[in-house]
Amino acid sequence: xxxxxxxxxxxxxxxxxxxxxxxxxxxxxxxxxxxxxxxxxxxxxxxxxxxxxxxxxxxxxxxxxxxxxxxxxxxxxxxxxxxxxxxxxxxxxxxxxxxxxxxxxxxxxxxxxxxxxxxxxxxxxxxxxxxxxxxxxxxxxxxxxxxxxxxxxxxxxxxxxxxxxxxxxxxxxxxxxxxxxxxxxxxxxxxxxxxxxxxxxxxxxxxxxxxxxxxxxxxxxxxxxxxxxxxxxxxxxxxxxxxxxxxxxxxxxxxxxxxxxxxxxxxxxxxxxxxxxxxxxxxxxxxxxxxxxxxxxxxxxxxxxxxxxxxxxxxxxxxxxxxxxxxxxxxxxxxxxxxxxxxxxxxxxxxxxxxxxxxxxxxxxxxxxxxxxxxxxxxxxxxxxxxxxxxxxxxxxxxxxxxxxxxxxxxxxxxxxxxxxxxxxxxxxxxxxxxxxxxxxxxxxxxxxxxxxxxxxxxxxxxxxxxxxxxxxxxxxxxxxxxxxxxxxxxxxxxx
Numbered sequence: 001x002x003x004x005x006x007x008x009x010x011x012x013x014x015x016x017x018x019x020x021x022x023x024x025x026x027x028x029x030x031x032x033x034x035x036x037x038x039x040x041x042x043x044x045x046x047x048x049x050x051x052x053x054x055x056x057x058x059x060x061x062x063x064x065x066x067x068x069x070x071x072x073x074x075x076x077x078x079x080x081x082x083x084x085x086x087x088x089x090x091x092x093x094x095x096x097x098x099x100x101x102x103x104x105x106x107x108x109x110x111x112x113x114x115x116x117x118x119x120x121x122x123x124x125x126x127x128x129x130x131x132x133x134x135x136x137x138x139x140x141x142x143x144x145x146x147x148x149x150x151x152x153x154x155x156x157x158x159x160x161x162x163x164x165x166x167x168x169x170x171x172x173x174x175x176x177x178x179x180x181x182x183x184x185x186x187x188x189x190x191x192x193x194x195x196x197x198x199x200x201x202x203x204x205x206x207x208x209x210x211x212x213x214x215x216x217x218x219x220x221x222x223x224x225x226x227x228x229x230x231x232x233x234x235x236x237x238x239x240x241x242x243x244x245x246x247x248x249x250x251x252x253x254x255x256x257x258x259x260x261x262x263x264x265x266x267x268x269x270x271x272x273x274x275x276x277x278x279x280x281x282x283x284x285x286x287x288x289x290x291x292x293x294x295x296x297x298x299x300x301x302x303x304x305x306x307x308x309x310x311x312x313x314x315x316x317x318x319x320x321x322x323x324x325x326x327x328x329x330x331x332x333x334x335x336x337x338x339x340x341x342x343x344x345x346x347x348x349x350x351x352x353x354x355x356x357x358x359x360x361x362x363x364x365x366x367x368x369x370x371x372x373x374x375x376x377x378x379x380x381x382x383x384x385x386x387x388x389x390x391x392x393x394x395x396x397x398x399x400x401x402x403x404x405x406x407x408x409x410x411x412x413x414x415x416x417x418x419x420x421x422x423x424x425x426x427x428x429x430x431x432x433x434x435x436x437x438x439x440x441x442x443x444x445x446x447x448x449x450x451x452x453x454x455x456x457x458x459x460x461x462x463x464x465x466x467x468x469x470x471x472x473x474x475x476x477x478x479x480x481x482x483x484x485x486x487x488x489x490x491x492x493x494x495x496x
Contacts, residue, residue: 097255124152137312154230183273191270272302298322388422400450
């Protein structure tokens with residue numbers, strides 16, 4: 001063992017606590033059988049394998065490799081691979097509804113009630129299925145839970161448990177083969193195609209929290225009678241009782257309204273992954289757009305939602321259309337909802353800033369910039385003077401610039417530049433003669449062809465960095481300093 005220098009020991013001082021005594025091994029028991037005595041071998045404790053070793057490096061690839069998918073749809077197997085009940089709901093119900101509408105007068109009262117009932121049943125999906133149960137973005141009173149469970153049944157989109165399992169899988173595996181409505185498979189597929197097909201893969205999603213809910217279990221058990229009552233009986237009976245238009249209520253508030261609710265919800269899976277911008281993240285397809293929000297009762301700010309799915313809001317700005325957000329907020333005001341989750345504003349802004357910087361970076365990369373300092377040759381004063389005899393070279397802030405092509409374009413006239421050829425024009429350029437604009441500084445930097453040996457300040461300051469580069473967007477790996485190139489004696493041709 002190597003000795004430790006005395007001065008280190010003096011600085012450290014004596015230990016403040018005594019050394020730990022190693023634990024004493026327990027005595028191994030002896031078992032006596034007749035005259036024979038044997039020592040039992042100690043059993044070593046078995047430690048579970050660390051979870052990070054059990055988790056595959058890429059869960060999606062692992063699932064795809066180890067799960068068997070149904071064959072692609074074709075003319076040979078479409079009779080067995082289509083979900084014919086869903087095909088009827090998606091194709092047959094609209095055909096019946098719009099055919100009946102052609103022979104059914106639409107009364108003003110029925111129209112207004114149909115619009116109202118569209119929001120009632122649609123909000124059961126957006127505020128109930130989606131934001132309450134799928135993402136648990138707020139807590140709802142027992143009364144509100146039953147209300148949302150009942151009204152959502154009128155949208156005929158499956159029970160809470162079924163709907164949330166698929167939606168949680170969508171968020172977990174967005175834009176992959178494990179995504180139930182993968183947007184990469186086309187607009188039609190993500191809109192309605194996935195519903196009419198039997199699931200191609202069995203994808204796991206944790207809904208154990210939902211199975212513990214008495215409301216979820218009750219709705220799942222009585223979903224079919226709830227569906228028939230809320231989707232067809234109620235919109236028929238109310239118009240019949242109040243303004244004697246039961247048939248009109250059945251057609252418009254029942255069937256036609258159901259078609260609009262269906263496609264309103266489906267647009268979240270299709271239109272919201274196709275139309276709009278990505279202000280928070282562009283890793284996947286979800287996008288924000290006002291038009292999508294209009295047709296989805298506020299679910300159109302989908303890029304925000306996929307970044308912050310636990311947030312009870314979809315729209316974070318006051319002028320953005322999100323009636324579901326205001327419904328939940330109103331329920332909180334009257335005591336029906338609580339614990340509304342809002343993602344930290346700092347992290348939201350951080351996501352926005354990331355995308356803004358990324359766009360600026362893309363713009364920046366389309367612009368020509370001065371040659372990096374470490375790519376320029378280092379030239380002695382003697383060499384600079386010698387080469388200035390044949391080229392219009394001037395020195396500013398330690399950089400050598402070739403202004404040969406700019407003499408005639410100089411606003412002050414060629415003679416102002418000519419008299420500084422082969423000289424240091426730093427003082428004149430920085431206000432000694434004229435206080436040059438930012439554009440002049442940027443243009444001058446583009447004419448750099450060399451660095452004067454010993455003539456450039458060690459630190460980058462306003463004399464060496466042009467205004468256009470003082471806030472330049474840099475990747476993390478670009479923030480490290482570069483060593484200057486070796487000394488040279490020849491100045492390359494002007495970049496201009």
